[in-house]
Amino acid sequence: MKLPPIDIGNIDFKLTIGGLVLNVMYVKFGYFYSSMPEHSHSLGSYELHYIPSGQGVLIAQGNRYQIKPGTLFMTGPDVTHEQITNPNDPMAEYCIFFEILSNDSASMNKHSILRDNILSELLISTPFWFGTDNGGLMKLFEMLADELAHYRIGLHHMATNILEMILIQTIRQYSETHASTSVPLKSLDDSRMVIIENSFLFQYATITLSQLAEMLGLSTRQTERAVQKQYGMSFMEKKKQARMSAASHLLLTTELSVTAIARQIGFTTVEQFSNAFKKFYGMTATQYRKKQV
Numbered sequence: 001m002k003l004p005p006i007d008i009g010n011i012d013f014k015l016t017i018g019g020l021v022l023n024v025m026y027v028k029f030g031y032f033y034s035s036m037p038e039h040s041h042s043l044g045s046y047e048l049h050y051i052p053s054g055q056g057v058l059i060a061q062g063n064r065y066q067i068k069p070g071t072l073f074m075t076g077p078d079v080t081h082e083q084i085t086n087p088n089d090p091m092a093e094y095c096i097f098f099e100i101l102s103n104d105s106a107s108m109n110k111h112s113i114l115r116d117n118i119l120s121e122l123l124i125s126t127p128f129w130f131g132t133d134n135g136g137l138m139k140l141f142e143m144l145a146d147e148l149a150h151y152r153i154g155l156h157h158m159a160t161n162i163l164e165m166i167l168i169q170t171i172r173q174y175s176e177t178h179a180s181t182s183v184p185l186k187s188l189d190d191s192r193m194v195i196i197e198n199s200f201l202f203q204y205a206t207i208t209l210s211q212l213a214e215m216l217g218l219s220t221r222q223t224e225r226a227v228q229k230q231y232g233m234s235f236m237e238k239k240k241q242a243r244m245s246a247a248s249h250l251l252l253t254t255e256l257s258v259t260a261i262a263r264q265i266g267f268t269t270v271e272q273f274s275n276a277f278k279k280f281y282g283m284t285a286t287q288y289r290k291k292q293v
Contacts (some may be wrong), residue, residue, distance in 0.1 A: 002146030018120030025097040032085035038245040042230040045099045046076045054091035057084040066260045076127030117146030135169035203244035209235045244280045258285045
């Protein structure tokens with residue numbers, strides 16, 4: 001099956017769902033030729049994941065879910081998750097990453113609010129949902145890809161409508177089966193939020209506070225405050241969490257030695273890594289690997 005590519009990162013899309021205004025950070029399509037390590041999103045941000053083909057496993061909040069063609073799931077604020085692909089049948093994914101900006105009820109008429117507020121309530125109260133799409137999302141992603149490929153007049157309006165339809169069709173499918181409880185939400189500057197999140201996801205081994213500050217165009221003090229606001233912890237605490245999550249992933253999914261893992265996640269010596277790991281997990285890396293087998 002030939003799947004149409006989508007890559008939206010530089011077009012400003014603001015969506016209205018019920019009484020909420022959603023800021024779309026990006027929409028992407030790609031194949032998982034390697035697994036996505038454990039991570040979580042910052043306060044106020046969500047990711048919609050649609051898997052049109054391929055196989056894999058989602059580990060979310062300590063639970064395992066089998067991914068197959070047609071799988072649809074949403075990961076919201078502070079939901080720890082990782083995606084493990086099947087190398088013989090790599091997952092393809094359409095992903096929409098968005099942030100809740102505000103409650104914009106004033107801009108909507110009373111009838112619309114009464115009719116659609118269940119959508120916003122479901123979104124906010126369900127930071128994690130997993131299921132199988134029965135709302136025809138593939139056709140909507142094909143429509144979106146076609147609009148982006150041809151760049152016709154009215155592109156922005158059409159793409160906005162399609163993105164809203166994708167989100168509404170997803171939220172309509174929510175049930176109590178795999179829903180979790182609500183969490184408090186906040187919003188942050190969109191471009192800086194993406195930079196901060198990606199730095200801890202992909203550069204956890206080497207990123208420093210001063211490097212992140214330079215990437216954000218902020219002072220180190222402002223950057224420290226931004227990280228605290230986004231994750232509820234300091235830069236060093238978040239970096240440690242990201243490194244330990246990566247270490248856990250490598251211990252459980254590879255046969256790399258403890259020394260090699262220590263080096264890969266940015267520790268100068270295996271002794272430093274071992275002390276940090278034991279303090280974080282309450283056991284040595286070797287004990288952790290054996291316990292999880």
